[in-house]
Structure formats: C-alpha cells, structure tokens
Amino acid sequence: MENSFEKAGVMPELVKGLEKQGITIPTEIQSIIIKPFMDKKDIVAMSYTGSGKTLAYLLPLFMNVDTTLRSTQAIILTPTHELAVQVYRQAELLAENSGVNVKSALIIGGANIQRQIDKLKEKPQIVIGSSGRIFDLIKKRKIQAHTVKTIVIDEADRMIDDLNISGVEAVVKTTLRDRQIVMLSASVTDEASKRAMALMKEPVFLNVSSNEKLPENIEHIYITAEQREKIIVIRKLVHGENIKKGIVFINNNENIEVIVDKLNYHGIKAVGIYGKAHKYDRRNAIEDMREGRVNILVSSDLSARGLDIPGVTHVINIDIPEEPVYYLHRAGRTGRAGEKGKCISVVTDFEKKWIRKYEKTLGIKFKHMEMSYGKLVEAKNIPAKKINKNLKPFEAMKRVKTDKENVNKDKGFFAKKAEKSLKKQKNIKK
Known part of the structure; x- marks a missing residue:
C-alpha cells in the first residue's frame, strides 16, 4: 500500500499545504503518531534526527485545535531558542499554505517581554518557546494555562534532564490534570523514561529509531x-x-x-x-x-x-x-x-x-x-618502516644495507646519518 498523508489521516487542507512545501510522503514517525495523538493519548516518541518530528506533532496538533476558540490550547516546549524559532516558522508556514486558521506565538527568554504580551493579546491557539519565559507569563496571567489541552515537549531527552526538568514540571503543573503530554526525541535514556512516566498517564511508546539507526544516505x-x-x-x-x-x-x-x-x-x-x-x-x-x-x-x-x-x-x-x-x-x-x-x-x-x-x-x-x-x-594502511634509534650510526648503516630496497627507497634520518659516518671513516683511512 502506498504511504500517503491522506492514508495517515491528515486532513485535505493540510495535505495541500504540505504539497506547497514539496512534502508529499510522510516519514514513519509522521505516519504512526497521528492516531494516538488525535485520540488524546500521552505519547513518548523516539525517532532519529532528521526524521520529521516537528511536522509529526504539528499536523495532529493543527487538527485537534478548535479554531473557533480564542484561547491557548497547546504549548510546545523546546530546549533552545533556535529550535523554538524553527518550530514557530514551520507552524506559521503550515497555517499560511493550508489556509487553516491556527495562530501561533513565539515566547522565548531574552526577547522583549512587552511585545510578547502584546502578541498574546491576539489569543494564539499555540504557544511555542522556552519553559522559563512561558512559566513567567503564566504567573503574570498573560497565558491562561487552564485552557491548555496539549503540551508537546520537543528534544525531550534534554528537556527533562537535571538542568531543565524543574522548568518543564513548573509549566505542566499549571495545566489541568486531563491535559495531553507528548514527548519527542532522537533518544530516550532510562532516566528520561522514568521522568516521563511520572508526568504522564499510561503513555504510548513509539520507537522508529531501531537501534539508533541513521539514514542510509x-x-x-x-x-x-x-x-x-x-x-x-x-x-x-x-x-x-x-x-x-x-x-x-x-x-x-x-x-x-x-x-x-x-x-x-x-x-x-x-x-x-x-x-x-x-x-x-x-x-x-x-x-x-x-x-x-x-x-x-x-x-x-x-x-x-x-x-x-x-x-x-x-x-x-x-x-x-x-x-x-x-x-x-x-x-x-x-x-x-x-x-x-x-x-x-x-x-x-x-x-x-x-x-x-x-x-x-x-x-x-x-x-x-x-x-x-x-x-x-x-586511506592506504601501509605501516611505516622503522630503524632502531638505539643503534650507532655505522651499525645502523650496516643494518639498512642488508635490504638494498630499503636503502634505495627510504633513506630515513638515521640511515642518511649512517651513510655520512661511513664516508667520513673511509676518508680517514685514506
């Protein structure tokens, strides 16, 4: 059976939007994540780097969002500002190309907070950014956490490590208990799995990175x-x-x-x-x-x-x-x-x-x-010829002369020194 976004359950508007980006065939993670995501299951998905994880969660997220509601329905947490910007750009591009009226806001630390507050007044359905700044704006009541239905944690292995887990937990605790949590990463350690289990309710585990495989290309x-x-x-x-x-x-x-x-x-x-x-x-x-x-x-x-x-x-x-x-x-x-x-x-x-x-x-x-x-x-794995550096010059010369090929092809430092010594001794005899 031919693999396609339609068969994976992606709505026609989004399929047309993807075609404008030149994307016509879903990756494995994009194919298998749609159903459990749409069913509001908690998910831990592991898939190799470059397998299309961003679209894997944006597509079902766009389908789950109620565009008639002017409220924040999803939060996407990322470990770096650069990744947040990339996710935001993809979300904006998908909305523009598909005509699906989903609004997103980029909320990251280091940026002008007042501009971010102004952006939130437009009531975006999806908030994308860093846990620290998002939590700050939740505390300031600029983001209404009680309306959030889904939290996506991208690069989860890093987001729930010792340095970042507290920020993630802080955001999660502000939302209602029936919210959905989706974690995606190229790898998930045993410790990360334990922490994921503590945050989730009977998560579905998806693994398409069989033995950490990389693309054959x-x-x-x-x-x-x-x-x-x-x-x-x-x-x-x-x-x-x-x-x-x-x-x-x-x-x-x-x-x-x-x-x-x-x-x-x-x-x-x-x-x-x-x-x-x-x-x-x-x-x-x-x-x-x-x-x-x-x-x-x-x-x-x-x-x-x-x-x-x-x-x-x-x-x-x-x-x-x-x-x-x-x-x-x-x-x-x-x-x-x-x-x-x-x-x-x-x-x-x-x-x-x-x-x-x-x-x-x-x-x-x-x-x-x-x-x-x-x-x-x-590479040519040819072992280098070695001359015993402990030999005296004249003895080194005698050793080298036992192999005429070595003398002709490779007169190393010690061999040359031995030749010079030999000539000197002959001159003395004369």
Whole structure:
C-alpha cells in the first residue's frame, strides 16, 4: 500500500499545504503518531534526527485545535531558542499554505517581554518557546494555562534532564490534570523514561529509531591525524570537498571562537554559535549560514540541539563525541529530506576506539580515508618502516644495507646519518 498523508489521516487542507512545501510522503514517525495523538493519548516518541518530528506533532496538533476558540490550547516546549524559532516558522508556514486558521506565538527568554504580551493579546491557539519565559507569563496571567489541552515537549531527552526538568514540571503543573503530554526525541535514556512516566498517564511508546539507526544516505568517514594537525585537515577538507554548507562540531564551547578564528585566517567563511552568546548573535550566525553568506558553522552539541539548516552537505567532527547518542545528533544534521550527506570524523590514533564503538552500537560502517592532492581518497594502511634509534650510526648503516630496497627507497634520518659516518671513516683511512 502506498504511504500517503491522506492514508495517515491528515486532513485535505493540510495535505495541500504540505504539497506547497514539496512534502508529499510522510516519514514513519509522521505516519504512526497521528492516531494516538488525535485520540488524546500521552505519547513518548523516539525517532532519529532528521526524521520529521516537528511536522509529526504539528499536523495532529493543527487538527485537534478548535479554531473557533480564542484561547491557548497547546504549548510546545523546546530546549533552545533556535529550535523554538524553527518550530514557530514551520507552524506559521503550515497555517499560511493550508489556509487553516491556527495562530501561533513565539515566547522565548531574552526577547522583549512587552511585545510578547502584546502578541498574546491576539489569543494564539499555540504557544511555542522556552519553559522559563512561558512559566513567567503564566504567573503574570498573560497565558491562561487552564485552557491548555496539549503540551508537546520537543528534544525531550534534554528537556527533562537535571538542568531543565524543574522548568518543564513548573509549566505542566499549571495545566489541568486531563491535559495531553507528548514527548519527542532522537533518544530516550532510562532516566528520561522514568521522568516521563511520572508526568504522564499510561503513555504510548513509539520507537522508529531501531537501534539508533541513521539514514542510509549519510556516508560515515574517519580521517586520522595528530591533534595539532586537525585544523589543517579541516581546511583541506573544506577546499577539497568544495563545502558550501557544513557544520564543524567540537566538544568544548570555549574552543569555538579559536576554531572560527583559525578558519577565517585561512580564508574560510566561518561563524560560531555559543551556548552563552546573545540570542541576536546566535540568530545572525544561523541566518548567515542559511543564506549562504558563510560556509562553515562551528558549534558544540549543546548549541546545536534542534538546529535545522537545509542543505548541509557535510558534518565534520574535530572532536569526536564519546557517546553514540551525540554522534547520532551530529550526523543527523546532514542528509536531510533524502539528500546525500557526509559525516567526517577527524580522529587521533587513540580516538579510533570510538569509531569501532559507533560501528557496533549504531550499526554503521565507517570508511577510512585521507586527503591526497586535495581530494578525499581511501586511506592506504601501509605501516611505516622503522630503524632502531638505539643503534650507532655505522651499525645502523650496516643494518639498512642488508635490504638494498630499503636503502634505495627510504633513506630515513638515521640511515642518511649512517651513510655520512661511513664516508667520513673511509676518508680517514685514506
């Protein structure tokens, strides 16, 4: 049977709206979430990064909203301002393209609160944003929590971690007990599952990320290099692969500025997004990347959660993450909407153990490659010939001469030194 939004139960107006975006076939998560969502079930949905989770909850949410009521009927909580903006844009686009009169409001910290209050006076049915600012406006009675029927928690694994769970609980407790809670994430830990159970009523669990699988259209590559040479490798990659849109991941937020400066110094247009940077700086960096004014975005896992930039062809790990879930999130930034993508990890010999771990845990195969004459080619695993550094020069020369091929093809430092010593001794004899 052909998979379609109509067969999944999506109303015709929304189907036409999706067609205007070039979206005609639902992903697996979009297909299976509609019915339990429409039935007002609590849901925990796990699906790989880039599988269309935003539309997976917006579509049934649009169908559940009563457009004749001028009241807040749904709250969507996100861990980052960037993700909130992306969800808001998609909600606005869906409403415009479909003609379904659902109004949304973007409520995030750091923005002008009075403007947000003015926006809330328009009585939007959906409020999208951060738990802190939304809770503040609930306390100020600018958001009427008692009318909320559904709470969606996006990137749930982060939203209900130790740092964010209190904010989520605060918002949830202001709503009526019969409200629906829907959580979506690329991964859900055991601890997150326990916390979800505490907030929900007999939730339905949906899992389409079988063993943390990534789309097959993403090519996984690793390149070996010394730590100090990694930036050189990345510079060669950007030029050799002619990367127009790529994301470079590091493990430490504090190193983002250093990497950006080094790339810019070498003529590569790069910007960074920082966890503690002003939201306008972060927004401008993302817009520069979206519009093609820069080619490389440097980020950490914390800064990039929920990041959705169309057309990213390459993800490069200058620091390899130590947990498969973070590799999953990073790799998922490329290869979206069926397009091909590459996730390239630049690793030291010590870090190669993580490559083996990912192959086993995520069920993927890495290609070992290297840069040669400006191109990415299959690596030649030829062990380097070694000369015992403890030998005296004359003894080293004798050892090397036992293999004429070695003398002709590879006169290393010690071999050359031995030759020089041998010539010197012959001259003395003369």
